Amino acid sequence: MNTPVTLDDVVRLLAENESEARRGLSMVPSENAMSGISKLPLLLDPYHRYFFNESDHPDRWHFRGGQRLRDLEMNLTVPLLRELGRAEHVSVRPLSGLNAMALVLAALGGGPGSTVVTIAPENGGHFATASLARRLGLRVEFLRGAGPHELDLEHAADLLARVRPTLVYVDQSHCLFPVDVASLVATVRASSPGTLVHVDASHWFGLVLGGAFRNPLDEGADSLSGSTHKTFPGPQKAVVLTRDAAIDQRVRETQDYLISSHHFASTIGLGIALLEFRDCGGPAYARAIVAHTRRFGRLLDERGITVAAKDRGYSAGHQLWLDTEADGVAPKIASDRLFAAGLRVNFMAGLPGFAGQGVRIGLNEPTYQGLAGDDLVELADVFAAAVHDTEPSRELADRVAALRLRSRFGATVDSTSPLLETALALCADALRTTPATSRHAQAVAS
Numbered sequence: 001m002n003t004p005v006t007l008d009d010v011v012r013l014l015a016e017n018e019s020e021a022r023r024g025l026s027m028v029p030s031e032n033a034m035s036g037i038s039k040l041p042l043l044l045d046p047y048h049r050y051f052f053n054e055s056d057h058p059d060r061w062h063f064r065g066g067q068r069l070r071d072l073e074m075n076l077t078v079p080l081l082r083e084l085g086r087a088e089h090v091s092v093r094p095l096s097g098l099n100a101m102a103l104v105l106a107a108l109g110g111g112p113g114s115t116v117v118t119i120a121p122e123n124g125g126h127f128a129t130a131s132l133a134r135r136l137g138l139r140v141e142f143l144r145g146a147g148p149h150e151l152d153l154e155h156a157a158d159l160l161a162r163v164r165p166t167l168v169y170v171d172q173s174h175c176l177f178p179v180d181v182a183s184l185v186a187t188v189r190a191s192s193p194g195t196l197v198h199v200d201a202s203h204w205f206g207l208v209l210g211g212a213f214r215n216p217l218d219e220g221a222d223s224l225s226g227s228t229h230k231t232f233p234g235p236q237k238a239v240v241l242t243r244d245a246a247i248d249q250r251v252r253e254t255q256d257y258l259i260s261s262h263h264f265a266s267t268i269g270l271g272i273a274l275l276e277f278r279d280c281g282g283p284a285y286a287r288a289i290v291a292h293t294r295r296f297g298r299l300l301d302e303r304g305i306t307v308a309a310k311d312r313g314y315s316a317g318h319q320l321w322l323d324t325e326a327d328g329v330a331p332k333i334a335s336d337r338l339f340a341a342g343l344r345v346n347f348m349a350g351l352p353g354f355a356g357q358g359v360r361i362g363l364n365e366p367t368y369q370g371l372a373g374d375d376l377v378e379l380a381d382v383f384a385a386a387v388h389d390t391e392p393s394r395e396l397a398d399r400v401a402a403l404r405l406r407s408r409f410g411a412t413v414d415s416t417s418p419l420l421e422t423a424l425a426l427c428a429d430a431l432r433t434t435p436a437t438s439r440h441a442q443a444v445a446s
């Protein structure tokens with residue numbers, strides 16, 4: 001029988017997890033951290049509220065809880081996304097990258113029986129795209145390439161001319177090098193005029209907003225989406241951007257039937273994270289991610305770990321793929337050893353070019369946590385010692401904890417600032433609503 005969990009247990013477990021997380025480093029490329037102040041809305045009243053009335057029409061405040069904070073979405077989050085994403089129209093309704101994928105396929109994929117073209121998983125396409133599209137009644141064809149990091153544009157031209165898809169959905173997920181969007185768009189325009197091109201930059205969204213990657217909209221894509229919690233240090237959510245009013249209209253007409261609550265508090269948190277990104281070094285952060293990733297690939301290689309795509313400089317983004325199997329350590333074992341040393345990484349099958357499993361890491365969160373310069377050499381030393389099991393994990397974990405004492409990217413708020421005092425008071429107040437036992441349990445007992 002499972003032991004019942006009490007509220008005391010919950011708080012104790014959260015505290016234990018917090019101290020472990022603060023001593024460790026997450027190197028999972030699809031996750032990131034965010035600032036304390038951007039998490040504040042999640043603890044407060046907007047977390048419970050729906051918000052639909054973007055136009056502030058007096059007759060449309062059917063849900064009034066978002067009324068006072070409307071401007072935080074409409075005058076903070078939305079304009080910052082327009083500015084950083086260089087797009088006139090944005091939707092902040094998707095809850096995650098996969099949810100944005102469903103929205104875009106439903107809005108732009110055409111009716112049942114239409115064809116969408118996406119990237120083959122062997123070439124880095126997301127595992128869910130084809131299945132999701134088929135569930136919407138769409139036919140699916142794949143862009144392919146000779147190697148794990150290539151797309152064959154001649155094959156693309158033939159395919160597009162033959163199947164005349166409604167939409168090309170560019171869904172690089174297991175990806176070390178970005179598709180040349182401009183060349184792909186030119187191929188689509190020449191081979192299948194009228195076909196829309198959507199780029200799902202979920203993994204690379206922070207790199208796009210920070211200018212380290214070219215913006216797919218500048219390259220001619222019709223629309224762009226991305227998760228806001230991978231290379232962008234924001235809440236778990238996603239957004240869709242376009243410069244085309246007709247596409248925006250189709251997204252809006254569809255989203256009302258796919259998403260009700262868009263998690264208003266997260267949307268406000270996203271606005272805060274965007275403000276910090278713009279004003280506290282976001283572009284430098286994005287550039288540092290790329291530089292750190294390439295450097296870390298070399299440092300691991302020098303320490304006897306097989307890193308994919310060495311001939312191409314390991315990576316153009318934030319991910320690195322490690323073939324520890326080739327070094328005699330099964331990826332699951334490598335991940336266990338790294339975990340014991342305070343480092344969290346993915347082990348997984350399906351990395352393009354890998355026959356079995358591999359280890360996938362990202363330098364996005366370590367960079368957000370402030371690691372730079374010689375820290376990367378220390379991290380690589382710890383990482384390699386953990387994988388090869390050459391030093392006690394407890395000592396390695398202490399060295400990782402020492403790396404965590406770096407300050408985060410961007411300025412940290414002064415601990416005596418009135419802003420922090422007010423935020424702390426709000427948190428304390430929110431926590432005081434916690435009953436001694438849950439309200440539900442009391443209601444049942446009475």
Ligand SMILES: Cc1ncc(COP(=O)(O)O)c(C=O)c1O
Nearest residue numbers: 096097098171172173200202227
């Ligand atoms: C291209 C692409 N689309 C969608 C997703 C799903 O994103 P999320 O985990 O935010 O739902 C991913 C995640 O890796 C992705 O790479």
